[in-house]
Amino acid sequence: MVNGYQPVSLQEALNIKAEHRVTIYGGGTDLMVGKDKPDTYLFVNLIPEMKNIIEDQDYIRIGAAATFTEVLENSLTSQILKDAISLIAAPAIRNLGTMGGNIGNGSAKADSVLIHYAADAKLRLASVRGERIVNIDAFYLGRKKLDLAEDELIVEILLPKNGLDNYYYQKVGGRKALAISKVAFVGIFGMEGDRISKLSIAFGAVADTVLRFKEIEAIMIGKTLEEAKAQKQVFLDAYEKAIVPISGRVSSEYRKETCLNLLNDFLQQNHI
Secondary structure (H helix, E strand, O other): OOOEEOOOOHHHHHHHHHHOOOEEEOOOOOHHHOOOOOOOEEEOOOOHHHOOEEEOOOEEEEEOOOEHHHHHHOOOOOHHHHHHHOOOOOHHHHOOOEHHHHHHOOOOOOHHHHHHHHHOOEEEEEEOOEEEEEEHHHHEEEOOEEOOOOOOEEEEEEEEOOOOOOEEEEEEOOOOOOOOOOEEEEEEEEEEOOEEEEEEEEEEOOOOOOEOOHHHHOOOOOOOHHHHHHHHHHHHHHHHHHOOOOOOOOOHHHHHHHHHHHHHHHHHHOOO
């Protein structure tokens, strides 16, 4: 028999989280394959506030307990996120797996997290002590290390509504479905007039966290396309030095070469 709590409101869930040692259970797709099973679960799939997919002036607000399928099928969801979700596992897993679980698992291979990094998404965290908004890149402190207190819940993902239309996304895996990323890449590009106004690049499944180097991106911001072309080799050289992959299922050399090839493809797509 499963031991756990099944709150129907956020406040009830936060009270339980403050008073008991519990493991959050959204869809359970990661928990059920783990060797060590927690003693007590906190089921969050009946909390309306954590299931919503709504919009405000600036953000699409995605409840942490919304499943991949629910996000994929929602008309508010940006296409860039739909592309990533469509390559997560298989439909049966997408029907159960949740957005918050993909983030809370703390893996640099999490497909949705790569998009959140590049899009400058934020997380809404809550506890009985109050709420706070955290930038996604500040939330990840290392492999399986999160800026999440013992009594806090991930309630919502705040994905910017604008500036995500021109993108390049690639996931490199061992097969077309049910594949864990060997390398994943996303680049987002924008122009205002004849100047580059947005250049956002993130690499997944390469290091202990998703990699994004805003200081290198800044090299191209404000440049014309011709000026950017003149800086292209400097730009690529900076990434060659900055990307320090880990080895694992694939070699670090393979990961770095693939990252740089995808980066170059992204630049060429945008005439740089």
